[in-house]
Amino acid sequence: MSTSRHRTLPHARRFAVLSAAAVTGLALTLGTATAPAGAQSLVPQTEQEATDLIEDRQAEDSDALNRSNVPEGVSVQEARAAVDKSDEVTTADVEYAAALEDLPSDAVPENFYETPNQLPEEDGAVLKQAPSTFYLDPIKLIKHDAKTTAFMYRTTDEQGNARAATATLLTPKGASAPAKDAVVISPGTQGIADKCAPSRQMAMGTEYEGISVTSALAAKRPVVVVDYVGLGTEGTHHYLNRVEEGRSVLDAAKAVQNVEGSDIDGDTKLQLRGYSQGGQATAAALELASDWAPDLNIASASAGAVPTDLYDTVSKLSNVYTAFLLYGIDSFAEQSGVELSEYLNQKGLDAAESASNQCTIEALVNHAFTDTTTLTKDGNSFQEIVDKEFRPIVDKQLLGQSPIPDVPVLVNHSRLDDVVPFGLGRELASTWCDAGNRVAFEDNLGPTHIGGYIAALPRVEIFTNRTFDDKAPLDSCWRL
Template sequence: MGTSRHRTLPHARRFAMLSAATITGLTLALGTVSAPAQAQSLVPQSEDEAKSMIEDRQAEDSDSLNRSNVPESVSVEDAKAAVDKSDEISTADVEYAAALEDLPDSGVPEDFYQTPDQLPEENGGVVKQTPSKFYVDPIKLIEHNAKSTTYMYKTTDEKGTARAATATLLTPEGAEGDAKDAVVISPGTQGIADKCAPSRQMAMGTEYEGISVTSALAAKRPVLVVDYVGLGTEGAHSYLNRVEEGRSVLDAAKAVQNVEGSTINEDTKLQLRGYSQGGHATTAALELADDWAPDLSLASASAGAVPTDLYKTVSGLSSMQTGLLLYGVSSFADQADVDLTEFLNQEGLDRVESASNQCTIEAVLSNAFLDTSTLTKDGSSFQDLVQEKFMDVADKQRLGDAEIPDIPVLVNHSRLDDVVPFELGKELASKWCDAGHKVAFEGNLGPTHIGGYIASLPRVELFTNRTFDGKAPVDSCWRL
């Protein structure tokens, strides 16, 4: 891998096998745009396959460990002790746990994320910055050679309260002078806990958006990864809140111009990019851009698997995605000032609390196939709860009807998406076409929501290069 630095820990470790969580994480972190089919083969292709994978993981206990399935660098006794500490841990995790003591720190002091007493007056004002690290694997063997800087900036939440948010700037090795163009990545669903912020997970090598970041950096242009309000910093993260997501993205792009060492300035052409929640945030940023950040030099945007209608998205979620429903109910309750103790039983409250402290992969796997009707006092589903109590919140997050800047836009979506309905992506592209915009709509056959993400990357990079070069993308409006 020519764009990375390889670091060998005191004891060389390789995974003997992959747990479900590790499979998903490494697929997204280490997959490349040149081999999406290979990466997709590591992802469960059906609910039955995913369920079997999870059951295999949960079935493992310390009695199953012996010299034949424990890595050579770990004693059987230590392996058994590590497994006994968790109800859901595989032998692959033994290596990861064994490596933890030897891993370098993230490069970002914990107190960096604390909001100071005074914030700048202007949105997009830089509060502070610090060198950070970007590892592309969870064992931290591969540190990317891009210069990584995490910075804090001022933004404003939906209620008008000044908030501190963070983002990470990655500058390709050897970059000199002012950047001609740069990519701003809005990440997909991370979770709602501070530890799930992309800037934190990139430093731990567990950020699944690493594949998109690495793909963008390969073009030797700076990449900016946004954390969103309340991810990493104090205060709640309002999951899928269009105003706070959009402002986070735009203010991070304004702030990066004043980060020390940044090659991005007011003339640098920017592409906004995101998938899933990131597609939601990218679209929201486009809809807010003319009023909130009219001076940004936006050149194009790519929005993938955008949940433009949250109720339609929630209504179609299978029990495999209960973890996402737990995020939504927790965040929607905060935004609507609803007391969940009135509607959820004790198990439901415990599940919400637990998921609120888990990042995406862990939350999805630990709650897979959980029937949400078992979590409510009256036996109704979470979808019913959203319809009865949170429709006002969901409707406020609707996207696609507001005006956006007159720039080329790409909408990508898998026809086999099992999280966000394909019809929503096609509808968004059609609305932008009707408004007179230049729209490239790219459907793919990537299996599941994750597979669609991986399959879209080559097309996203081609679109990015063409629009930065001033070339018009293929116009799909005639066929929508």
């Protein structure tokens, strides 16, 4: 793939690119994005996309770029600017520099995600597995030493159809065997495109949940990261569908016990953990556990910034996060059998199509501050479309309506959360308390939704260690 010309890239430019890449990696890890929206469309999400991009940009000289060798959807001017301005390097430039360094390609093979022609009868049955890697940065200089295995398993969607889903098992060096305890992570919003699956993004070094995964691995216990139904594999990912998310989590926890090389077995204590969409998936899994997976040894759970009421969440969401609304409107329409063209104008249809092919960070940057009234035919907001067409789908996602296992639960939420209203987290904790559960409620002052996520991590690890040691965490029910 590389030529001698590529390998003689001047050191000054190479180090400039790699230095800027470190900043890019940090931005991706923390869930922020500093590159302009036009540049973000250059970001490759798979090894093949990165390879194609490199082949399209065979020269450092931006004058060599023209309409024939610039990726579709990117202007020649944008491409030239991305090449010329190393201080505005994009992830695409990072991948370009990485290829010049002949860094290894350790992503899960694309055909791994193809669903077998026939699925087994039992949910949680393992269909296949493949070695993978976990990189902490998009230029793949920082590789975690955990043994990483992607696996596919059977689950069932809300309509009762057998589906294949994927997840990743990470076993750190020094972990005990068999594993005494393990963490099952439900990731936050990734996007709705297959390329956004955490198992794919961890191998690419672009998974923002890497900070949570690394935190969990530091305790020398295995970690399972779930992809969710339709995220990575065939079929649609129904964004924020609590039943399909909850089943994905529980069936992954069952399946991992039969993954070759896994140290997790039926006696391993499990903690279910997640934040935001992951918090919703964790809470949903708890509510489904007694019927769907009664034999799982769930020892505790941690649910952060849980959108227990999607209607309340959507109604208060600012246009900074229009990408989330685009994910939702696309998913709700698919589940309801509604044609978006009935409500959205061409700009709206283009925005929905664009977001559906972008992962979270890219989508947030590209669609930030978009007023949804400019995307509809009649000038109504997305909220009004939800009221008219999607309220039944939204109300089916309510949480806090069913009993959960009698295990310690941590509910964490920032008072300054600008995505999921703080009151929803407090109300969920209070509801579980009223039902007789042992609940530790931890608020914090982390600024914004992502700030609350980072601020909660230390407390989550303390809670995890205490519950795995059979020590009762502080019960907050008396003050809720």
